[in-house]
Amino acid sequence: MIALTAAEITAATNGTLSGIGPEHVVTGPVVTDSREVLPGGLFVALPGEHVDGHDFAAGAVTAGAALVLAARELPGLPCVVVPDVERALGDLAREVLVRLREAASMPGGSGLQVIGITGSVGKTTTKDVLAQICGAAGPTVAPVRSFNNEIGLPLTVLRADEQTRFLVLEMGASGPGHLTYLTDIAPPDVAVVLVVGQAHLGGFGGGVDGVARAKAEIVAGLVPSGTAVLNGDDPRVRAMSAVAPGRVVLFGAAPDAEVRVEDVRLDAVGRASFRLVHVVGRERHEREVELRLVGEHHVHNALAAAAAALSVGLDLDDVATGLSAADALSPHRMHVVDRADGVTVVDDSYNANPDSMRAALKALAVIAGRERRSVAVLGEMLELGDEHRAAHDAIGRLVVRLNIGLTVVVGEGARAIRDGANHEGSWGDEVVLVDDVDTAAAFLADELRPGDVVLVKSSYGAGLWRLGDRLVAGDA
Numbered sequence: 101m102i103a104l105t106a107a108e109i110t111a112a113t114n115g116t117l118s119g120i121g122p123e124h125v126v127t128g129p130v131v132t133d134s135r136e137v138l139p140g141g142l143f144v145a146l147p148g149e150h151v152d153g154h155d156f157a158a159g160a161v162t163a164g165a166a167l168v169l170a171a172r173e174l175p176g177l178p179c180v181v182v183p184d185v186e187r188a189l190g191d192l193a194r195e196v197l198v199r200l201r202e203a204a205s206m207p208g209g210s211g212l213q214v215i216g217i218t219g220s221v222g223k224t225t226t227k228d229v230l231a232q233i234c235g236a237a238g239p240t241v242a243p244v245r246s247f248n249n250e251i252g253l254p255l256t257v258l259r260a261d262e263q264t265r266f267l268v269l270e271m272g273a274s275g276p277g278h279l280t281y282l283t284d285i286a287p288p289d290v291a292v293v294l295v296v297g298q299a300h301l302g303g304f305g306g307g308v309d310g311v312a313r314a315k316a317e318i319v320a321g322l323v324p325s326g327t328a329v330l331n332g333d334d335p336r337v338r339a340m341s342a343v344a345p346g347r348v349v350l351f352g353a354a355p356d357a358e359v360r361v362e363d364v365r366l367d368a369v370g371r372a373s374f375r376l377v378h379v380v381g382r383e384r385h386e387r388e389v390e391l392r393l394v395g396e397h398h399v400h401n402a403l404a405a406a407a408a409a410l411s412v413g414l415d416l417d418d419v420a421t422g423l424s425a426a427d428a429l430s431p432h433r434m435h436v437v438d439r440a441d442g443v444t445v446v447d448d449s450y451n452a453n454p455d456s457m458r459a460a461l462k463a464l465a466v467i468a469g470r471e472r473r474s475v476a477v478l479g480e481m482l483e484l485g486d487e488h489r490a491a492h493d494a495i496g497r498l499v500v501r502l503n504i505g506l507t508v509v510v511g512e513g514a515r516a517i518r519d520g521a522n523h524e525g526s527w528g529d530e531v532v533l534v535d536d537v538d539t540a541a542a543f544l545a546d547e548l549r550p551g552d553v554v555l556v557k558s559s560y561g562a563g564l565w566r567l568g569d570r571l572v573a574g575d576a
């Protein structure tokens with residue numbers, strides 16, 4: 101964080117200062133976990149579900165925290181006391197960003213640009229790819245993993261400083277108003293909307309159109325002359341140009357997309373190559389891109405990252421080079437490992453919804469090809485509301501259509517995958533239902549043989565990432 105006095109933090113958060121003088125300086129970092137405190141830092145005491153941050157405040161100060169942001173006075177500790185710590189964290193991030201923008205626009209300033217990314221699927225991947233492209237061009241701050249909510253976003257903003265040229269933010273939404281809250285803290289210069297899929301239908305109301313309305317908030321939340329980077333292939337996303345305050349850049353395969361993909365090919369391990377086309381007026385510029393990310397669905401994320409990078413002024417050569425060099429930085433995302441015993445593990449267990457399940461299963465079928473046995477280990481997709489059964493059933497049917505060799509359905513919540521497969525004509529041997537991750541691990545330890553390609557996937561909450569780790573390590 102940029103250095104702020106206790107008085108400035110108090111003013112930004114509408115708090116009251118206790119236990120320390122107003123001139124006391126805080127330099128950051130800003131953390132919510134007392135184990136991550138560094139000298140001069142700000143410890144944010146959040147009331148958690150299981151633990152209360154206030155219980156760790158004394159330890160944080162002992163570890164060097166210069167100040168605690170707290171919901172109540174903590175005798176003997178330097179604090180700013182606020183009614184709502186989460187809101188105050190957002191208020192502080194907003195104030196810091198205002199100051200950073202001021203500094204950035206001065207002569208010799210960094211020219212800071214804020215890029216916000218939302219969509220039902222692909223946010224983290226796009227964020228990681230964009231952060232790598234931007235990182236090659238200038239100082240870049242981007243979220244750790246999936247820090248995309250009302251806590252993770254301000255924490256990310258607060259990592260930026262006067263040098264930061266690109267601030268890449270992932271913006272998640274599981275209901276109306278969520279993105280407005282986030283853009284109110286960090287109005288983007290460039291807002292990217294990837295896709296309006298079926299993810300998290302549970303929280304939105306109004307079905308997929310409700311999701312679209314909620315995602316459009318990021319476009320409405322742009323700075324006055326900001327650029328909307330929209331998926332030209334998704335009609336609901338394209339329609340968001342109606343609320344764009346300024347320039348609109350479409351990306352996709354659509355003929356009128358300014359940043360376009362042509363001629364997609366997949367190699368034997370499921371990595372896509374394509375022609376990246378940038379249409380500028382009547383001119384057409386093109387470059388070849390070879391992704392290292394596995395799965396055709398990442399073409400779309402790569403294209404979104406390219407469109408955002410071009411929108412902040414990077415040139416096409418750097419964008420194409422950056423795309424071809426980019427890796428999936430966050431764990432458990434189409435992470436492909438060839439084990440010594442000849443089994444290939446595709447660990448995509450970070451999260452799942454119907455769109456990403458389909459994409460991963462198709463990638464599995466491509467990687468296995470004709471020679472190798474494909475094994476899909478699938479757990480429950482959460483937050484689907486009324487769609488839950490039908491969505492799992494459809495995945496079961498797809499497994500049969502893709503000719504997946506063996507499907508292991510993990511957990512009662514995912515049972516409808518097996519039922520769907522059975523209805524589609526699976527005979528039972530190719531699809532088994534097991535109770536939990538441990539049973540799945542034991543079953544696979546016995547069942548897997550050299551040459552098999554194993555995909556692991558579920559929603560985060562269903563916990564198959566634990567199995568992903570074990571399979572990659574070779575102990576399942």
Ligand SMILES: Nc1ncnc2c1ncn2[C@@H]1O[C@H](COP(=O)(O)OP(=O)(O)O)[C@@H](O)[C@H]1O
Pocket residue numbers: 219220221222223224225226246295395397398400401433434448449450451452455456457459460
């Ligand atoms: N465009 C896409 N279509 C289908 N699946 C996708 C797409 N982009 C990413 N995925 C898959 O969805 C899962 C989540 O990806 P991630 O980038 O973490 O998205 P998010 O941050 O939006 O949850 C991963 O399994 C990934 O491989």
Ligand SMILES: [Mg+2]
Pocket residue numbers: 223224245246248270
């Ligand atoms: Mg994410």
